[in-house]
Amino acid sequence: xxxxxxxxxxxxxxxxxxxxxxxxxxxxxxxxxxxxxxxxxxxxxxxxxxxxxxxxxxxxxxxxxxxxxxxxxxxxxxxxxxxxxxxxxxxxxxxxxxxxxxxxxxxxxxxxxxxxxxxxxxxxxxxxxxxxxxxxxxxxxxxxxxxxxxxxxxxxxxxxxxxxxxxxxxxxxxxxxxxxxxxxxxxxxxxxxxxxxxxxxxxxxxxxxxxxxxxxxxxxxxxxxxxxxxxxxxxxxxxxxxxxxxxxxxxxxxxxxxxxxxxxxxxxxxxxxxxxxxxxxxxxxxxxxxxxxxxxxxxxxxxxxxxxxxxxxxxxxxxxxxxxxxxxxxxxxxxxxxxxxxxxxxxxxxxxxxxxxxxxxxxxxxxxxxxxxxxxxxxxxxxxxxxxxxxxxxxxxxxxxxxxxxxxxxxxxxxxxxxxxxxxxxxxxxxxxxxxxxxxxxxxxxxxxxxxxxxxxxxxxxxxxxxxxxxxxxxxxxxxxxxxxxxxxxxxxxxxxxxxxxxxxxxxxxxxxxxxxxxxxxxxxxxxxxxxxxxxxxxxxxxxxxxxxxxxxxxxxxxxxxxxxxxxxxxxxxxxxxxxxxxxxxxxxxxxxxxxxxxxxxxxxxxxxxxxxxxxxxxxxxxxxxxxxxxxxxxx
Amino acid sequence: xxxxxxxxxxxxxxxxxxxxxxxxxxxxxxxxxxxxxxxxxxxxxxxxxxxxxxxxxxxxxxxxxxxxxxxxxxxxxxxxxxxxxxxxxxxxxxxxxxxxxxxxxxxxxxxxxxxxxxxxxxxxxxxxxxxxxxxxxxxxxxxxxxxxxxxxxxxxxxxxxxxxxxxxxxxxxxxxxxxxxxxxxxxxxxxxxxxxxxxxxxxxxx
Numbered sequence: 001x002x003x004x005x006x007x008x009x010x011x012x013x014x015x016x017x018x019x020x021x022x023x024x025x026x027x028x029x030x031x032x033x034x035x036x037x038x039x040x041x042x043x044x045x046x047x048x049x050x051x052x053x054x055x056x057x058x059x060x061x062x063x064x065x066x067x068x069x070x071x072x073x074x075x076x077x078x079x080x081x082x083x084x085x086x087x088x089x090x091x092x093x094x095x096x097x098x099x100x101x102x103x104x105x106x107x108x109x110x111x112x113x114x115x116x117x118x119x120x121x122x123x124x125x126x127x128x129x130x131x132x133x134x135x136x137x138x139x140x141x142x143x144x145x146x147x148x149x150x151x152x153x154x155x156x157x158x159x160x161x162x163x164x165x166x167x168x169x170x171x172x173x174x175x176x177x178x179x180x181x182x183x184x185x186x187x188x189x190x191x192x193x194x195x196x197x198x199x200x201x202x203x204x205x206x207x208x209x210x211x212x213x214x215x216x217x218x219x220x221x222x223x224x225x226x227x228x229x230x231x232x233x234x235x236x237x238x239x240x241x242x243x244x245x246x247x248x249x250x251x252x253x254x255x256x257x258x259x260x261x262x263x264x265x266x267x268x269x270x271x272x273x274x275x276x277x278x279x280x281x282x283x284x285x286x287x288x289x290x291x292x293x294x295x296x297x298x299x300x301x302x303x304x305x306x307x308x309x310x311x312x313x314x315x316x317x318x319x320x321x322x323x324x325x326x327x328x329x330x331x332x333x334x335x336x337x338x339x340x341x342x343x344x345x346x347x348x349x350x351x352x353x354x355x356x357x358x359x360x361x362x363x364x365x366x367x368x369x370x371x372x373x374x375x376x377x378x379x380x381x382x383x384x385x386x387x388x389x390x391x392x393x394x395x396x397x398x399x400x401x402x403x404x405x406x407x408x409x410x411x412x413x414x415x416x417x418x419x420x421x422x423x424x425x426x427x428x429x430x431x432x433x434x435x436x437x438x439x440x441x442x443x444x445x446x447x448x449x450x451x452x453x454x455x456x457x458x459x460x461x462x463x464x465x466x467x468x469x470x471x472x473x474x475x476x477x478x479x480x481x482x483x484x485x486x487x488x489x490x491x492x493x494x495x496x497x498x499x500x501x502x503x504x505x506x507x508x509x510x511x512x513x514x515x516x517x518x519x520x521x522x523x524x525x526x527x528x529x530x531x532x533x534x535x536x537x538x539x540x541x542x543x544x545x546x547x548x549x550x551x552x553x554x555x556x557x558x559x560x561x562x563x564x565x566x567x568x569x570x571x572x573x574x575x576x577x578x579x580x581x582x583x584x585x586x587x588x589x590x591x592x593x594x595x596x597x598x599x600x601x602x603x604x605x606x607x608x609x610x611x612x613x614x615x616x617x618x619x620x621x622x623x624x625x626x627x628x629x630x631x632x633x634x635x636x
Numbered sequence: 637x638x639x640x641x642x643x644x645x646x647x648x649x650x651x652x653x654x655x656x657x658x659x660x661x662x663x664x665x666x667x668x669x670x671x672x673x674x675x676x677x678x679x680x681x682x683x684x685x686x687x688x689x690x691x692x693x694x695x696x697x698x699x700x701x702x703x704x705x706x707x708x709x710x711x712x713x714x715x716x717x718x719x720x721x722x723x724x725x726x727x728x729x730x731x732x733x734x735x736x737x738x739x740x741x742x743x744x745x746x747x748x749x750x751x752x753x754x755x756x757x758x759x760x761x762x763x764x765x766x767x768x769x770x771x772x773x774x775x776x777x778x779x780x781x782x783x784x785x786x787x788x789x790x791x792x793x794x795x796x797x798x799x800x801x802x803x804x805x806x807x808x809x810x811x812x813x814x815x816x817x818x819x820x821x822x823x824x825x826x827x828x829x830x831x832x833x834x835x836x837x838x839x840x841x842x
Binding site for chain 2: 146147148150151152213216217218220221224225226251252253254255256258259260262263266270271272273274289290292293294297300301304
């Protein structure tokens with residue numbers, strides 16, 4: 001060891017190392033005091049309600065979105081009760097009002113409303129805000145080493161637009177004519193002549209689209225402009241890449257739906273005929289509109305949004321799964337560069353596959369052939385990403401904690417969802433399958449045990465970052481295993497129903513049709529019981545979540561030990577405290593020296609080398625410890 | 637006192653005013669370009685709808701017979717003029733001349749106002765001839781697209797009004813940032829102008 005150097009502090013000499021630590025401690029305390037003071041000065045409403053801090057906005061998004069997910073799920077429980085036991089009276093149905101379920105028996109009109117609102121709420125109010133608004137908002141700035149989003153006020157506006165959109169959607173439940181009832185796709189001409197619930201839906205959508213537009217501009221500028229020093233593109237954690245591509249999709253795919261919503265609003269309010277053909281007769285009376293419109297125009301505009309939207313739903317989930325897998329295999333991701341290439345290619349291709357949702361409309365074989373080809377091509381990058389994640393497991397010493405269990409379950413579940421999509425991308429097979437439960441099974445496998453499991457992985461993985469407390473592992477495993485079994489019990493029989501030709505829009509689940517009666521009666525009650533089981537499985541999660549969240553708010557946090565409980569390398573864990581500083585995130589802006597997943601580097605002191613640590617031999621630093629401290633310690 | 641306290645809370649976001657060396661732009665400039673990309677998709681979807689409706693229709697009215705070309709032509713020149721004046725406003729601010737900059741912002745705002753008044757007059761002429769959005773799909777798309785474009789003009793006018801009044805206080809503290817803001821709103825204004833350059837021949841002349 002080198003001879004101890006002496007430095008002069010004030011008017012006394014002391015050991016250089018002790019002086020360094022004292023200074024470090026003094027700086028830390030001062031910064032912390034300043035931060036507390038700054039936060040203390042803010043009034044409550046600016047701190048927690050109209051906050052411009054990306055972390056508070058992220059939590060607002062997350063909480064609102066989780067509430068909407070639960071609401072959307074409860075709507076589905078009502079539908080599943082009806083499908084499992086058609087025409088039976090259930091006292092729980094009375095919750096949605098006598099006019100929708102007289103005597104506890106759901107009316108067909110109300111079933112349509114529940115269906116439309118389930119889809120809308122789950123997609124536009126639940127998963128997208130959770131995946132992008134919550135996880136993106138909270139962790140993208142942390143992972144790239146930015147003090148906040150590029151436009152904090154726009155960020156706040158984005159959340160409140162989303163909130164208003166959600167309120168408008170919810171308000172339609174209280175409206176006497178009922179909510180939108182033309183499906184989440186709102187196909188005209190039905191949606192053009194539907195009750196006023198559809199107008200609520202359209203206005204709600206305009207707000208939601210505005211929200212995601214503001215959000216996506218913000219994300220893109222943040223990622224491009226606010227990267228920390230040394231954070232080159234190939235040093236991004238995969239989650240950041242996924243959010244980057246997602247933001248491009250939101251930016252460019254949502255405006256055509258906005259245009260379509262404007263046109264449909266004109267149809268409904270100014271009596272134009274954009275989507276209404278000539279000579280339309282409704283309930284025996286001619287509609288008396290000018291005509292000449294084209295219902296397929298809506299479908300083109302809608303799916304031009306809604307196919308990229310599918311990737312908006314899945315990419316952030318893939319990003320979370322990649323983070324969790326790299327962390328818990330203690331190994332770099334296999335094929336990081338191919339994964340980045342694949343995700344960019346996926347983004348481009350998602351704009352040229354939309355009409356595979358429309359094979360049944362009789363577009364003509366040439367156009368169908370084009371979209372079949374692009375659809376087959378787009379499966380390649382998805383397979384690359386999934387394969388890379390699978391191969392990443394190979395040879396790792398895997399830690400089977402709760403986030404990892406959810407991430408591992410994502411892989412085969414998304415695999416099933418993706419592979420069952422191939423027959424739907426081929427026009428010939430699609431003609432048979434399109435209007436059946438097969439389609440419902442396919443996209444629910446992608447989105448429910450796929451994306452939602454990835455979201456749960458994210459919640460369990462990042463909960464300690466946000467609150468300073470870990471969620472209980474045992475109850476997390478209870479939540480995981482029951483959910484995994486039940487969710488497959490719901491969606492797997494849908495493939496069997498679909499192949500048997502059971503139509504997907506039937507109020508009684510298909511028992512009125514001879515060809516569908518047998519399989520519907522065999523499977524529907526079982527699926528409904530599984531749905532109720534899935535609901536029950538969320539109870540331990542909710543208790544676990546709120547118990548720990550409330551304790552954290554009350555100040556019960558494991559301040560020191562729990563800074564980086566997963567021993568992760570990315571900046572969000574390694575360079576900040578848990579929870580991070582209120583404004584500014586980092587005590588000192590980090591400098592990035594290496595790629596995102598340097599786990600088990602040969603010769604390194606520990607099996608994880610954080611991105612902001614300059615040399616591999618440095619001792620493992622606690623969360624929030626600064627690279628220069630580590631380096632200084634090593635040199636002394 | 638409060639203003640000072642507020643400024644203290646304001647977090648310093650990097651590259652808010654000066655460009656980031658490796659990307660060459662400041663945040664808002666990149667932001668507005670991305671926003672305009674999404675606007676291209678919005679109007680692109682509407683132009684595509686117009687093409688689809690028109691090619692699918694057995695007959696389609698010719699714009700110059702049913703619409704009022706003269707006021708629209710005047711409007712085209714008014715908007716082109718305003719695009720010039722907004723650049724002059726920015727150029728003068730860059731040279732440090734707030735007074736001239738404000739005059740040109742004012743002229744731009746006035747051009748926007750003239751455009752909206754002529755547009756209102758034109759709508760009125762159409763209504764007098766009993767041409768409404770519900771008349772046929774030509775008028776439906778005409779009113780929708782020009783209406784949405786008008787809303788964009790109105791949005792720009794609100795922003796210019798802000799910069800002409802309370803917004804110009806920023807000049808005294810952060811002249812560079814204020815100049816940037818005019819540049820950014822100028823980019824938006826050019827886009828709105830460009831949309832009209834496409835709308836005018838497509839709806840009125842073809």
